[in-house]
Amino acid sequence: MFKENKVKLGIAPIGWTNDDMPELGGEITFEQCISEMALAGFVGCEVGNKYPRDTKVLKKALSLRGLSIASAWFSAFLTSKPFEETAEAFKAHRDFLYEMGAKVIVVSEQGNSIQGQMETPLFDKKPVFTEEEWDLLIDGLNRLGDLAAEKGMNIVYHHHMGTGIQTTEEIDRLMEETDPKKVSLLYDTGHLVFSGEDHLHVLNKHINRIRHVHLKDVRIEVANKVREEKMSFLQAVKAGVFTVPGDGVIDFKPVFEALDAAGYEGWFVVEAEQDPAIANPFEYALKARQYIRETCGL
């Protein structure tokens, strides 16, 4: 399965140290994290808060372990701040990723987002964009796409729980109204299933826009409890709503098959944030690596 050398398998550092809750895995060093990624059989990763920002230092640490940078998250505030503020921060982020050899830039709109709020119920209080906010978002994303193109890069939009782009309808509208040459999609299995979407429907509908994939599984009994008990996104993560592929409710075989049939090229990044004191990140990285090998041969 998959065109030879066209698909690479990475893992996100968020299973070791969580950027949204730095106290999770706060004691784990950068070196431990990247060494375990390599030892588990991954060839790349995204960027976490413990990573050195000096690109020379980072490149050396990664190349010693046969790793490269797939991408990194960027928080946009297109609906809540002047465009220039987001653009300035975006250019610095883009240039860092360009220097590190990444081809895509993960972008997620954080205007009015509740994903970082510890007490806000996830399913009741997610933002819903007004028409004016939609216009700002669409125009702003197309312009970020232009800035990425200056370096031969692409932006990949990350739909996310607790944000204005979470549901199937919101993803559909974003894809319809943005320029396909400027804005691509990041497909994150975990966020779709947690939200209650049909992840295979979203996959098939937008498959030609997908340029980056986050492989995240869901413990459905925890997802149900989050809904019933009006928990927040961060409380859900702490309670273990996400896990690695093969350990939750999602069957990844049809996901891999559809992407293979569509000629997908790019990264698969295992991303399974949970409390590392409960779920040993190295053990879970190995578990994910084995499941992916067995499921799609990668």
Ligand SMILES: O=C1C[C@@H](O)[C@H](O)[C@@H](O)C1=O
């Ligand atoms: O890609 C991601 C980055 C994280 O910071 C985020 O909260 C997580 O859920 C995710 O999917």
Ligand SMILES: [Co+2]
């Ligand atoms: Co993700």
